[in-house]
Amino acid sequence: MASPSAEDPNEEALRRGTVLERVSEGIAALDSDLRYTYVNDRAEQILDARREQLIGQHVWNAFPKSKGTIAQEAFEAAMETQEQQSYERYNSALDRWFEVRVYPDESGLSLYFADITDRKTSETELARTNRRLTALIENTSQAVYLKDCEGRYRFVNEAAAELFGLEPEEVVGKRDEDLFDVGSAARIRRIDEQILEDEAADSHETTRFIDGDEHVFLSNKYPYYDEDGDIVGIMGIDREVTERKRRQRALERSRQRLQSLFKKLPDAIVIHDADGNVIDVNDQTIDNLGYTRGELLSMNVTDFEVGVAPEELRETWAEMNVGDRDKGQGRYRRKDGSTFPVEVWVDKTKIGGEEQFIALSRDVTARVQREKELRRKNDRLDEFAGIVAHDLRNPLSIAQGRITIAAAQVEGGGGVSDDLRVAQKALGRMEDIISDTLVLARRGDAVESPEPIPVAEVVGRCWNMVETGDASLVVVDKCTIEGDPDRLRHVFENLLRNAVEHGGAGVTVRVGRAGEATLYVEDDGPGIPSERRENGFEPGRTSREEGTGFGLAIVERIAEAHDWEVTLTEAEGGGARFEFTGVEILS
Structure with a gap:
């Protein structure tokens, strides 16, 4: 069991x-x-x-x-x-x-x-990062090095080794005393000891002597930690600026003369060498970029010119001869990270016997915005063309259908005239839509040459062009404004027609000024409900079956072309009131 x-x-x-x-x-x-x-x-x-x-x-x-x-x-x-x-x-x-x-x-x-998969992804990303870092360190022109706490070099890149005329592996294991003069080595050691003691980074400009020659560096040093968080050495990045310092001293006298010229120019000026190192800037450059003069003089053109590879810039400069001028478009980056478009003229010249480049740049933000506005207007044309294409189909279908019925009735002997009238009305609405759309498309450009316009005269002529019935017009202020008479005719005709059609029998329309730069058109009709005022100027909005919905859109576009702002509000008597602000009222 x-x-x-x-x-x-x-x-x-x-x-x-x-x-x-x-x-x-x-x-x-x-x-x-x-x-x-x-x-x-x-x-x-x-x-x-x-x-x-x-x-x-x-x-x-x-x-x-x-x-x-x-x-x-x-x-x-x-x-x-x-x-x-x-x-x-x-x-x-x-x-x-x-x-x-x-x-x-x-x-x-x-x-x-x-x-x-996760491990492979991490390994791949780590390998990619290591390759990037290695390429960056080996290809940079700045000296990159790592020292242990005893001051022995554990790693140097090609740029660092070249300072001493050695290969990187020949520098590894050496101390500063083996590479610099006694005074330079002592200063380096004091700074390193302070970094190790304070566990804080250090950035400074320093002068060192290598084989008796003076070298000036912008030195940046940082504590180097192991994986346990313990300091095991110092990492440094040194940028040699010896030649630039010499050039700055040689150009000291000419700088004063150039500075006087700089201050008179509204455009930014940057003087740089063939590698793009900034030698001098004017006040406008400082204002445009937001850096201090000292910060800019320690920078390279490629630090603030974006969108162009440094190699491409240097190749362009190298191909230029003294006296040549190169013009181009680009973008500059401010200290706060924002960018703006510029037009740049670069001249290659000789200053103090050395070939240098004078880059004059102009902020073209306003021009770009104008071009953007032009594109926006072109987009409007597309918008209106789409509206026309859509809205023409309905009246066109009606016309075609009614005419077909009429033709059939002709054969039967009756009812032709009524159907034809409906067709004619539909075709007339098509003509209104086309006319209004053409006005929208052609009258939205900025007014180039405004003229003095007596308001009473132009409003009176427009009133005679509208079927007013029992309505009445009152011009409160017979003022003169500045504008395009032909376009303003469309504005007043649309507003007067709108008031008569929506205000009811016996409506009164008033036109006058309100303040130094405001013109108004109002009526005493039922007005426009508040919920419809906000979108009242959108193309295609209408409360009438036979309306095109373009009238108020035309008013707004022409107002914008005059650099005016138009708002729709309620009149004191409860009717509709249109106010134009920013109007140049001459008298």
């Missing part, structure tokens, strides 16, 4: 099989002939094959493309040495990386597929 604690082998196998099906790793087993004996659900996904297709199949028959690859090498090595093997496999269908661990035993091989 079996012990109560003994577990049935079948139950144990079932339990273990259930566990294997639930694990996140893919698991498969091969017998000694490399035929599949087990595949769990996750392994099915990874291998992209059904379990029933694999069981009993030889591995190379199931996956012939894997034969001769690292997978075969791992399987054969595991069988031969009876030691664990592993390799990595990419599954394109799942877009995942897997590590395949191969475990041999007396019955064959056990395969474990572990998802290592």
Whole structure:
């Protein structure tokens, strides 16, 4: 009789099989002939094959493309040495990386597929970052180095080694005393000790002597920490500015003369050498970029000129001869990070016997905005063309339908005149839409040559052009304004027609001035509800079936062309009131 604690082998196998099906790793087993004996659900996904297709199949028959690859090498090595093997496999269908661990035993091989996608991604990103950093350090013109706490150089880049006429590996292991004069080495050591003591960065300009020659550097040093957060040395980045300092001293007298010229020019001026190092700037450059003069004199043109590769700029300068001028467009970056468009003229000249470049730049933000405004107006034309295309279909369909009916009725002998009148009305509305759209498209340009216009006269002529019925007009102030008479005719005709059509029988329309630069047109009709005023100037909005919805849009566009602002509000009597502000009222 079996012990109560003994577990049935079948139950144990079932339990273990259930566990294997639930694990996140893919698991498969091969017998000694490399035929599949087990595949769990996750392994099915990874291998992209059904379990029933694999069981009993030889591995190379199931996956012939894997034969001769690292997978075969791992399987054969595991069988031969009876030691664990592993390799990595990419599954394109799942877009995942897997590590395949191969475990041999007396019955064959056990395969474990572990998802290592995150690790591979991190490794790839780390490798990419390391390549970028290495390329940056090795290709920069600035000296980059790392020293331990005893002052021995542990790393230097090409630029740093070139200062001493050595290869990088020849500098490693040396101290400052081996490379600089005694005084320079002592000053360097004092600064390094202070950095290690305070655990703080240090930036300064310093003069050092190498083989008796004076070198001036902009030196930036930082504490260097290990992975445990302990200081293990100092990292430094030094930029040599010796030649620039010499040029600055040589140009000291000529700078005073140039400074006088700089202050008289409204455009920014930057003087730089063939590498783009800034030698001098005028006050306008300081105002435009937001840097101090000292900051700009330690910069390169490429530090604030964006959108052009430094190599491209230097190539352009190198191709220029003394006396040449190059003109181009670009963008400058301010200290606060914002950018603005510029037009730049660069002259190559000689100052103090040295070839230098004078770059005169002009902020063209206003011009760019005007061009943007022009594009906006062109977009409006497209907008209106779309509206016309849409709105013409309905009246055109009516006209076509009614004319078709009329033609049929002619044959039947009756009812033709009414249908034709409907068709004529629809076609007339089409003509109104076309006319209004042309006004919108052609009258939105800025007014170039305004003229004195007596308001009473132009309003009176417009009133005679509108079907007014019992309505009345009152010109409160007979003032004279400045504008385009032809365009303002469209403004007043639309507003007067709008007041008569919506104000009801006997409506009174008043035109006058309100303040020194405001003109108004108002009526005593029912007015426009407040919820409709905000969008009242949008093209296509109308409360009348036969209206085009373009009238107030025309008013707004022409007002904008005069640099006026028009608002829709409520008159004291409750009617509609249109106010134009920014109007040049002459008398």
